Amino acid sequence: MGDSRAPVPQAPALALEHITCAFAAKARDASAYTAIKDVTLRVAQGEFVSVVGPTGCGKSTLLNVAAGLLAPSSGKVTVFGQPLMGINQRAGYLFQAEALMPWRNALDNIASGLIFRGIAKDAARANAQVWLQRVGLSGCGEQYPHQLSGGMRKRVALAQTLILDPQILLMDEPFSALDIQTRHLMENELLELWSANKKSVVFITHDLEEAIALSDRVIVLSAAPEAGPIGAYAVDLPRPRDVAEIRLTPQFLQLHRDIWSTLKEEVLKGYAQSQRR
Amino acid sequence: MPKVNAASERAKIRGLLAYQILLLLGFFALWHALTATGILPPFFFGKPLIVLERVWEWFASGKVYRHLGITLLETVLAFSFGTLLGLAVGLWLALSPLASALLDPYVKAANAMPRVILAPIFSVWFGLGIWSKVALGVTLVFFIVFFNVYQGVKEVSPTVLANVRMLGATPRQLLRYVYLPSATSWVFSSLHTAVGMAFVGAVVGEYLGSAAGIGYLILQAEGAFDINSVLAGILILTAFALLLDFVVTRTERRLLTWRPVQGETEPL
Numbered sequence: 001m002g003d004s005r006a007p008v009p010q011a012p013a014l015a016l017e018h019i020t021c022a023f024a025a026k027a028r029d030a031s032a033y034t035a036i037k038d039v040t041l042r043v044a045q046g047e048f049v050s051v052v053g054p055t056g057c058g059k060s061t062l063l064n065v066a067a068g069l070l071a072p073s074s075g076k077v078t079v080f081g082q083p084l085m086g087i088n089q090r091a092g093y094l095f096q097a098e099a100l101m102p103w104r105n106a107l108d109n110i111a112s113g114l115i116f117r118g119i120a121k122d123a124a125r126a127n128a129q130v131w132l133q134r135v136g137l138s139g140c141g142e143q144y145p146h147q148l149s150g151g152m153r154k155r156v157a158l159a160q161t162l163i164l165d166p167q168i169l170l171m172d173e174p175f176s177a178l179d180i181q182t183r184h185l186m187e188n189e190l191l192e193l194w195s196a197n198k199k200s201v202v203f204i205t206h207d208l209e210e211a212i213a214l215s216d217r218v219i220v221l222s223a224a225p226e227a228g229p230i231g232a233y234a235v236d237l238p239r240p241r242d243v244a245e246i247r248l249t250p251q252f253l254q255l256h257r258d259i260w261s262t263l264k265e266e267v268l269k270g271y272a273q274s275q276r277r
Numbered sequence: 278m279p280k281v282n283a284a285s286e287r288a289k290i291r292g293l294l295a296y297q298i299l300l301l302l303g304f305f306a307l308w309h310a311l312t313a314t315g316i317l318p319p320f321f322f323g324k325p326l327i328v329l330e331r332v333w334e335w336f337a338s339g340k341v342y343r344h345l346g347i348t349l350l351e352t353v354l355a356f357s358f359g360t361l362l363g364l365a366v367g368l369w370l371a372l373s374p375l376a377s378a379l380l381d382p383y384v385k386a387a388n389a390m391p392r393v394i395l396a397p398i399f400s401v402w403f404g405l406g407i408w409s410k411v412a413l414g415v416t417l418v419f420f421i422v423f424f425n426v427y428q429g430v431k432e433v434s435p436t437v438l439a440n441v442r443m444l445g446a447t448p449r450q451l452l453r454y455v456y457l458p459s460a461t462s463w464v465f466s467s468l469h470t471a472v473g474m475a476f477v478g479a480v481v482g483e484y485l486g487s488a489a490g491i492g493y494l495i496l497q498a499e500g501a502f503d504i505n506s507v508l509a510g511i512l513i514l515t516a517f518a519l520l521l522d523f524v525v526t527r528t529e530r531r532l533l534t535w536r537p538v539q540g541e542t543e544p545l
Contacts, residue, residue: 064439067439067443069439069442069443087442087443087445088443089445092443093439093440093443095436095439095440097434097436098434098436098437099434099436099437099439099440100437100440101437101441101454101458102437102535102536103458103459103461103462103533103535103536104454104458104535105535112441112444112446112454113445116441116444116445116446116447116450116454117445144534144535145535146535146536146537147537157440160440160444161443161444164445
């Protein structure tokens with residue numbers, strides 16, 4: 001098995017080829033609901049890609065397919081050139097909703113992934129302590145999730161995912177619940193961690209500014225149903241970036257105008273559809 | 278600051294306890310007044326002083342210990358077996374959709390059945406010793422725990438589950454790190470009801486046929502129209518049911534430290 005799983009050198013870290021996801025209709029007379037249709041997305045090794053789109057356009061569905069949590073109705077997923085079977089073992093997933101185990105304290109939550117991989121408890125906890133410090137929570141290891149603030153919980157979740165050193169990072173609006181200051185801090189932290197050891201990132205957001213500030217490439221999805229990519233924009237802003245400051249540069253504003261002109265139509269379409277539903 | 282908080286909290290609890298004891302004393306005083314004046318006939322309602330004296334007598338002479346021991350043993354056995362069985366079957370059915378779909382009508386039917394009716398059958402199967410009472414208690418405890426475990430497993434947040442799967446947990450690790458802890462909090466809320474039910478199983482079983490136990494004592498007293506002894510038996514049972522419930526609460530608090538308490542401010 002060792003040989004067949006070796007990464008193909010030039011293969012993208014993550015490739016979604018012609019992915020379609022249809023869900024069984026809830027009402028008997030309705031036809032199946034096609035959330036995303038014929039989506040192809042390739043993420044190079046070390047690339048930071050953001051996916052933006054109107055609400056309810058199937059962004060999370062796309063990420064669940066990439067994570068291996070959801071099997072697409074049709075299409076193929078490959079990870080470093082290998083077809084994906086079951087859970088994507090090379091990916092870490094940062095969820096939009098609360099995902100920490102409420103019955104384990106912050107330290108044990110962070111150590112969980114290592115313990116699942118059979119690493120001794122003491123070693124796992126020692127490593128978790130290092131990560132706890134890295135996300136700025138060194139004194140909070142004994143706290144349970146309900147004792148932490150929303151921003152602190154997100155940091156614990158980030159450490160919980162990054163401690164496993166995944167080659168691919170899937171992020172589903174991870175910072176959407178945070179206030180703007182905490183958000184900028186977390187975004188800068190993320191960029192720092194990412195640039196230290198370049199992972200491939202798929203970052204889902206509805207916030208265009210966040211997408212441009214963080215990414216190498218921004219993909220715009222159309223409104224659901226049958227959502228698909230309708231535009232891709234390379235972001236050639238210099239790195240390292242400060243997410244709060246880069247928003248004021250003329251290059252950023254130009255990109256924002258370009259992408260927004262595409263996105264705006266879809267947002268309006270998506271809004272009209274959600275009104276009709 | 279948290280120290281002040283805890284102290285005032287403790288003072289409040291102590292005040293509440295004082296009122297609770299006062300309420301109990303008031304009840305006994307009212308009972309005494311009504312029966313002593315003859316408004317309530319003492320033959321049917323007993324006399325609190327005689328009831329308390331009877332309790333004292335039983336404990337002083339040591340007569341009650343054997344009966345109490347047997348009833349408590351039955352209760353604890355029924356409670357433990359019923360809880361373990363409910364936990365195991367609850368986890369199994371919640372995690373196996375096929376088994377759950379197959380057994381669903383039977384589970385509902387067994388739950389709807391008045392299981393006290395089974396007591397005579399258990400007496401025939403297991404004899405007049407403690408095991409027929411344990412069996413009855415188990416049938417009562419099992420369903421309470423079972424439904425709570427089933428619910429607990431079904432209520433696991435799908436995001437937590439997906440997250441743990443992404444972190445690489447095997448199905449066995451999912452059971453240990455997600456399903457069991459989630460079910461535990463539900464189980465504990467059911468255990469308070471289950472303790473009571475285990476007692477009901479033991480005493481009703483004894484009442485229907487036995488040679489020892491508090492239920493047996495009550496039955497004997499009823500045969501002699503000795504209402505004071507009946508009430509003394511009930512009093513002792515109630516006190517020990519409260520005691521068991523207290524043990525459950527203590528264990529719950531120790532095991533479920535992770536659970537947020539409504540309206541509680543966290544000490545920093």
